[in-house]
Amino acid sequence: MRLDVLTIFPEYLEPLNVSLVGKARARGQLDVQVHDLRAWARDRHHTVDDTPYGGGPGMVMKTEPWGEALDTTLADGYENGAHDPVLVVPTPSGRPFTQECAVALSARPWLIFTPARYEGIDRRVMDEYATRLPVHEVSIGDYVLAGGEAAVLVVTEAVVRLLPGVLGNAESHRDDSFAPGAMADLLEGPVYTKPPEWRGREIPEVLLSGHHGRIARWRRDEALRRTSAHRPDLIERCDPSALDKKDRETLSILGWAPGPDGRFWRRPDAVEE
DSSP, rough: EEEEEESSGGGGGGGGGSSHHHHHHHHTTTEEEEEEEEGGGOTTTOOOOOOOTTTTTTTOOHHOOOOOHHHHHHHHHHHTTSEEEEEEEEEEEEEEEOOHHHHHHHTTTTEEEEOOOOTOOOOHHHHHHHSSSSSEEEESSSSSSSSSSSHHHHHHHHHHSTTTTTSSSGGGGGGGGOTTGGTTTTOOOOOOOOOETTTEOOOOOOGGOOOOHHHHHHHHHHHHHHHHHHHHHHHHOOOOOGOOHHHHHHHHHTTTEEEETTTTOOTTTTOOO
């Protein structure tokens, strides 16, 4: 996979040299190119922003530097054998970035990120490039950051760990929270390692039993318990066909009941844990 990032703060992307992403780069599984947007600013001050039309606070990133930078990046990528680029635009006004989105992006061979600063990028830039390649405007949460570079790091790590050969164990990501089809889209339950006792706290006895069926059931119940407490919306929209008899029993204990359509809703008398 090739990954290009256009930013006015290239140093912000240094974490792409460490951990799984850095190892993937070192092994040649990932080609990362970080570009300083100011290299395409033509005035002596390397200006990339201007006041917004219509008035209002803040500044807006200009069309010219972005257009020239994207044209150059695309031309360089094609010249070096890259193909099928996707423009990924981190923005609070984008669609929520989910595991499903990460899976879809991990199947693409070339991602180009455009992290903005100030009040964002002149809209004409995205409208222009949407006529040439897919544009994904994504939000990593319902909050506003000073810029999109942090979101680039989040999206990149979520995507790169899904590439074949990046994780040491190819099965590692299959039971992740939010993984498509994993645990009926439940959150992961708690995990434990050695020692078996720490500061008077012991690990659950079932994990020492060696009984794989009981362990799997315990993990499933803990996933249901955590999801009920932290993300009840996931249970509310869960496909009833993904829940077995034991799941339904556990949900009932946790204060959930099936509605006429089979989907679960929290009973008014339910007590949160």
